[in-house]
Amino acid sequence: MSILRVEGLTRRFGGLVAVSDVSFEVPEGRVTAVIGPNGAGKTTLFNLISGAMPPSEGRVFFEGQDITGLAPETVARRGLVRTFQLVKLFSDLTVLDNVKIGTHLHARGGLFAALFRPGWARAEEKAVAAKAAELLDFVGLGDLADAPASGLPYGRQRLLEMARALAARPRLVLLDEPAAGLNAEESARLSAIIRKIAAGGTTVLLIEHDMTLVMNTADEVVVLDFGRKVTQGPPDQVRNNPDVIAAYLGGVEIGHG
Amino acid sequence: MALAALPWVFAVGLVGYAVLAGGYLATVVSFALIYAVFVVGLNVFMGFTAQVSFGQNAFAAIGGYGSAVLTTMFGWEPVPAMLTGICAAVLGALIIGYPTLRLKGHYLAMATLAIGLITYEITVEWQSVTQGYMGISGIPPLGVGKWTVTSDRGQLIVLVAIVAVCLFAAARIRSSRLGRAFFAVAGSEEAARALGIDVARYKLAAFLLSAGFAALAGSLFVHVVGFVSPEVFGLHMVILSFTMLYVGGIGTVAGPLIGALIVSLLPEAFRGFKDYQDLAYGVALILLLIYAPRGLSTLFRRREAKS
Numbered sequence: 001m002s003i004l005r006v007e008g009l010t011r012r013f014g015g016l017v018a019v020s021d022v023s024f025e026v027p028e029g030r031v032t033a034v035i036g037p038n039g040a041g042k043t044t045l046f047n048l049i050s051g052a053m054p055p056s057e058g059r060v061f062f063e064g065q066d067i068t069g070l071a072p073e074t075v076a077r078r079g080l081v082r083t084f085q086l087v088k089l090f091s092d093l094t095v096l097d098n099v100k101i102g103t104h105l106h107a108r109g110g111l112f113a114a115l116f117r118p119g120w121a122r123a124e125e126k127a128v129a130a131k132a133a134e135l136l137d138f139v140g141l142g143d144l145a146d147a148p149a150s151g152l153p154y155g156r157q158r159l160l161e162m163a164r165a166l167a168a169r170p171r172l173v174l175l176d177e178p179a180a181g182l183n184a185e186e187s188a189r190l191s192a193i194i195r196k197i198a199a200g201g202t203t204v205l206l207i208e209h210d211m212t213l214v215m216n217t218a219d220e221v222v223v224l225d226f227g228r229k230v231t232q233g234p235p236d237q238v239r240n241n242p243d244v245i246a247a248y249l250g251g252v253e254i255g256h257g
Numbered sequence: 258m259a260l261a262a263l264p265w266v267f268a269v270g271l272v273g274y275a276v277l278a279g280g281y282l283a284t285v286v287s288f289a290l291i292y293a294v295f296v297v298g299l300n301v302f303m304g305f306t307a308q309v310s311f312g313q314n315a316f317a318a319i320g321g322y323g324s325a326v327l328t329t330m331f332g333w334e335p336v337p338a339m340l341t342g343i344c345a346a347v348l349g350a351l352i353i354g355y356p357t358l359r360l361k362g363h364y365l366a367m368a369t370l371a372i373g374l375i376t377y378e379i380t381v382e383w384q385s386v387t388q389g390y391m392g393i394s395g396i397p398p399l400g401v402g403k404w405t406v407t408s409d410r411g412q413l414i415v416l417v418a419i420v421a422v423c424l425f426a427a428a429r430i431r432s433s434r435l436g437r438a439f440f441a442v443a444g445s446e447e448a449a450r451a452l453g454i455d456v457a458r459y460k461l462a463a464f465l466l467s468a469g470f471a472a473l474a475g476s477l478f479v480h481v482v483g484f485v486s487p488e489v490f491g492l493h494m495v496i497l498s499f500t501m502l503y504v505g506g507i508g509t510v511a512g513p514l515i516g517a518l519i520v521s522l523l524p525e526a527f528r529g530f531k532d533y534q535d536l537a538y539g540v541a542l543i544l545l546l547i548y549a550p551r552g553l554s555t556l557f558r559r560r561e562a563k564s
Binding site for chain 1: 294426429430433434436437438440441443444446448449450451452453454455456462466493508
């Protein structure tokens with residue numbers, strides 16, 4: 001069963017083709033990684049899938065429904081939530097408040113609830129706080145709940161963004177380079193967290209440069225180069241593919257993880 | 258914690274003293290409190306949601322003229338006239354905000370500036386209703402039925418109660434799902450949308466709320482003064498309210514009150530400087546912005562966090 005299906009996705013910027021006729025499927029409940037050299041079109045691909053920009057050609061199907069060209073907030077409401085390569089936190093707010101905002105779709109209070117705080121709104125607010133704290137513990141930021149988000153080191157900002165995305169209870173989460181800025185130990189912990197996310201029923205699609213992480217974490221790997229899909233398959237198979245080796249530094253073998 | 262409460266202690270102390278002292282100080286503080294209501298609204302749009310509007314005076318004008326016209330020409334009671342004025346302003350904000358809030362940055366600022374100027378022109382030109390530059394006088398004071406508030410001190414007490422309710426409302430909005438959505442729009446529109454927040458809708462909500470507060474302030478002004486003319490809601494209102502917001506502390510709860518009090522009282526404090534009054538006022542504002550760039554109400558909080 002695939003949760004996401006991408007068909008012939010193409011995006012041109014003037015004369016440049018950033019993503020060219022890319023098709024693949026993301027199996028439900030698994031971890032799929034998109035890898036490729038810098039400039040291979042990975043982040044553009046994420047932007048096309050999440051609705052941040054419309055494709056020039058091609059279609060995106062999420063849970064069997066065509067979501068091509070829908071606004072990002074509509075895509076999120078359907079259950080597809082992303083993180084960003086350049087972290088986009090609400091930096092003036094605390095770590096906890098960032099995650100609370102992530103629960104937006106699954107809470108309901110408006111102006112009336114804000115001003116008069118009826119019983120249901122207070123109960124909901126408590127549930128939101130509890131859920132946010134739980135997610136912070138999950139990514140290992142539980143001790144930093146009241147710290148300002150902008151004060152976190154880069155790697156931890158990424159973990160926070162991940163917790164915030166999970167707060168929206170996605171059925172598919174897109175992680176754009178979650179391991180950037182993490183050391184080897186933190187990266188190993190991240191790998192375990194990603195496996196746990198998938199085990200909890202949330203499908204994961206990630207972009208990553210850290211080959212050790214990809215090889216240890218992903219069930220399926222999609223390789224892009226110059227905007228085209230080079231190959232797709234389980235990590236072991238992809239690692240030994242001559243086209244993949246050629247794409248990376250012209251023949252240096254990758255990922256001994 | 259104790260130091261962070263200092264701005265509140267200052268505000269309560271000053272307003273309390275004005276209530277006891279009465280007279281000229283009570284009048285100055287009354288106007289400051291009316292401005293505080295206006296700035297609370299501005300803060301929801303500019304502080305919480307990080308949008309810019311130079312046209313909030315338009316909504317104060319709708320509220321103020323709504324009250325003035327309905328009470329003097331149609332003999333309405335002040336309270337229903339105020340409520341009608343507020344509804345008209347919010348409706349106006351909806352009609353104006355729906356198309357303009359799609360604009361970003363400078364374009365939105367220019368569009369809102371235009372709205373303020375257009376409203377001003379309407380108050381000048383629509384003489385059959387507004388009486389142009391002459392203005393409308395004989396507007397009844399605040400009150401319900403036979404019970405009216407006419408004394409300086411009485412008006413001040415009513416205004417204190419209204420400002421307290423407005424600040425309470427702002428504080429509650431700030432720590433709610435609605436407020437979090439505003440702050441999300443302020444922090445990163447892209448991230449907010451990726452989390453399913455309808456950015457256009459929350460910008461509009463913040464705009465409507467700020468228009469409501471502006472209209473309330475406009476109505477209060479005309480009932481307290483008993484007179485209204487186009488100049489009351491001119492561009493100077495925008496400049497003054499921006500100064501108050503930044504001096505007090507944009508995005509905070511106490512900021513609008515502190516800013517309104519300080520900016521209203523500073524010129525009075527420098528009255529003794531005679532010819533140099535404006536100069537001293539200007540220097541004081543610059544010093545405030547240098548030494549408390551995030552506003553007076555965060556001054557002590559920041560110090561505390563550092564030590």
